[in-house]
Amino acid sequence: MRPKACRPLWEARAQAATTSVASAWIPIARSEFAPPTEFLSFASYDSGEAEAYLSSLDKALTTCSSLSFPNSLGTRGTADVERVENKVALGDASVSFRMHWTVDQGKFKSDTFVLITSVRVGEATVTDVADMGVGNQLSAAKKRAFMPKVDPGMLKSQVVALREAQRH
Incomplete structure (x- = not known):
């Protein structure tokens, strides 16, 4: 992953909380027949590390x-990165950002959009990673505005559960 300063962003996307003392992640599928397009990861930290x-x-x-990453084609992909203002205030602090990249396999092009929201609750975090892949049919204007959908109620319930778990 390049540049090195962008590593925390790529690790958040990959559900890899490298500074945590414990972590777990779970895929979320919107239907039993669809592949997961959203993941929740949970991490706990030593004092001050969250x-x-x-x-x-x-x-x-x-x-x-932007950042560069090795892709499944054996080449390097480039993702555009931009901060997204949080729509809902959750936890003690939160950060949201969007990544977008295009995969070009000859005649087939596709775009991947990822919305990552990480919320800190005390000495723990919950991170929602929502991926959306689409064929290359979107106009440039729609690509600039496209945002994967996240269920704010689900994320809020996980923040509440994290807060409650730290009280015991």
């Missing part, structure tokens, strides 16, 4: 407008 983790995402977003 805040540092969210700060690392925030800092990376100030310097990373």
